[in-house]
């Protein structure tokens with residue numbers, strides 16, 4: 237049996253006194269790519285923020301390789317191998333591509349060079365633009381940079397919020413292929429939030445469907461692709 241990288245039980249959280257996550261239970265096994273999809277405002281980004289430690293949980297538990305994360309600051313979680321490429325990308329637009337990547341490597345100071353080479357091998361176009369400002373990159377290149385920066389910390393679990401948002405289909409295909417080759421070459425698990433349900437199910441082994449802060453469906457991605465309720469609601473198949 238593979239080890240659980242992430243195990244979340246009955247997680248609740250929200251903003252102010254408004255509860256958004258109403259008891260989320262999910263897990264990611266080592267080496268798995270797990271997708272989360274669901275309607276706007278269903279709590280997907282909120283969930284990733286709580287796992288990353290950017291938002292406090294109210295109740296329930298989050299375990300990473302068996303360790304409860306509750307009291308750990310975001311930096312401590314990064315040190316343990318959790319990385320988040322945020323929605324909106326949060327790059328330093330006035331800094332160069334390479335400076336942004338180096339910012340991502342603070343937990344692995346002695347291996348900056350190796351990790352730069354590694355990220356550039358996945359995203360050669362970033363190497364060609366290493367001295368350019370992040371703000372001058374195309375949307376697709378910025379997404380590569382955001383993922384590349386997350387990879388610089390050598391994560392065991394890579395979380396990506398809105399992989400395809402605002403990107404052309406060809407760019408999205410390219411990113412999806414690269415993610416799959418990263419997973420093949422490294423033992424890295426991924427948790428991907430993705431609006432585009434067909435894409436989410438193509439790149440993942442399993443998926444969870446969120447609605448109004450709850451998990452309303454889950455299963456193997458291959459099965460979900462065939463399931464009528466999913467096809468009608470999320471794949472616009474009549």
Ligand SMILES: Nc1ncnc2c1ncn2[C@@H]1O[C@H](COP(=O)(O)OP(=O)(O)OP(=O)(O)O)[C@@H](O)[C@H]1O
Pocket residue numbers: 251256274275276277278279280281282283431
């Ligand atoms: N900083 C915040 N303060 C208050 N409410 C928030 C905040 N961020 C999100 N919310 C609310 O929490 C709910 C869940 O938002 P969240 O961003 O987690 O959803 P999502 O599933 O990621 O949606 P989307 O598909 O649009 O990205 C929404 O009702 C949203 O308005």
Ligand SMILES: [Mg+2]
Pocket residue numbers: 280281282323397
């Ligand atoms: Mg979101």
